[in-house]
Amino acid sequence: MSDSVLVDATPEAVFDLLADPRKHPLIDGSGTVTGELRAPERLSLDAKFGMRMKRGLPYRVTNRVVEWEENRRIAWRNLFPHRWRYELEPEGDRTRVTETYDYSRLLPGVVSRTGVPKENLASIRTTLERLKDHFATAAD
Structure with a gap:
C-alpha cells in the first residue's frame, strides 16, 4: 500500500x-x-x-531500520514484520516521495480483509501532505 507526492526540497533535505x-x-x-x-x-x-x-491508550514501540540507501530509501519495522518505507526520487529541483506500508510479510490475505490497509492509506496520504507542507513552509 503506497502513495507519493512531489515535494519542493532536495532528496538530501527530505532524507535528513x-x-x-x-x-x-x-x-x-x-x-x-x-x-x-x-x-x-x-x-x-x-x-x-x-x-x-x-492509539486510544499510550504505548511505546521500538523500531529498527531495515533498509537504508542514503538520500534514496529508508524503511523500519517494529516487532512485527511489516515495514514503513520511504523512497525518494529526484525530479529536477524537487523530490518524489513515495511512502509504503508493506504488510506482505504478514498474512496479506488476512490483513487485506481488515480495515488496516484502508486506514493506513489515509494515514500515508496525510503524512505525505504534511511532509510537503513542512518543506513549503520552510521555503517561505
Missing part, C-alpha cells in the same frame, strides 16, 4: 528529516506518533529507535 526520529511527529498522518523515546541523532541501517505512541 526522515532520518531524524525526533521530527517524525511533525509529519505523522496517523495521529499515533507522539514523540521519540530513545533514538540516535541520525538513523542508520540497523539503528533502533523508540517512539511514544497513542
Whole structure:
C-alpha cells in the first residue's frame, strides 16, 4: 500500500528529516506518533529507535531500520514484520516521495480483509501532505 507526492526540497533535505526520529511527529498522518523515546541523532541501517505512541491508550514501540540507501530509501519495522518505507526520487529541483506500508510479510490475505490497509492509506496520504507542507513552509 503506497502513495507519493512531489515535494519542493532536495532528496538530501527530505532524507535528513526522515532520518531524524525526533521530527517524525511533525509529519505523522496517523495521529499515533507522539514523540521519540530513545533514538540516535541520525538513523542508520540497523539503528533502533523508540517512539511514544497513542492509539486510544499510550504505548511505546521500538523500531529498527531495515533498509537504508542514503538520500534514496529508508524503511523500519517494529516487532512485527511489516515495514514503513520511504523512497525518494529526484525530479529536477524537487523530490518524489513515495511512502509504503508493506504488510506482505504478514498474512496479506488476512490483513487485506481488515480495515488496516484502508486506514493506513489515509494515514500515508496525510503524512505525505504534511511532509510537503513542512518543506513549503520552510521555503517561505
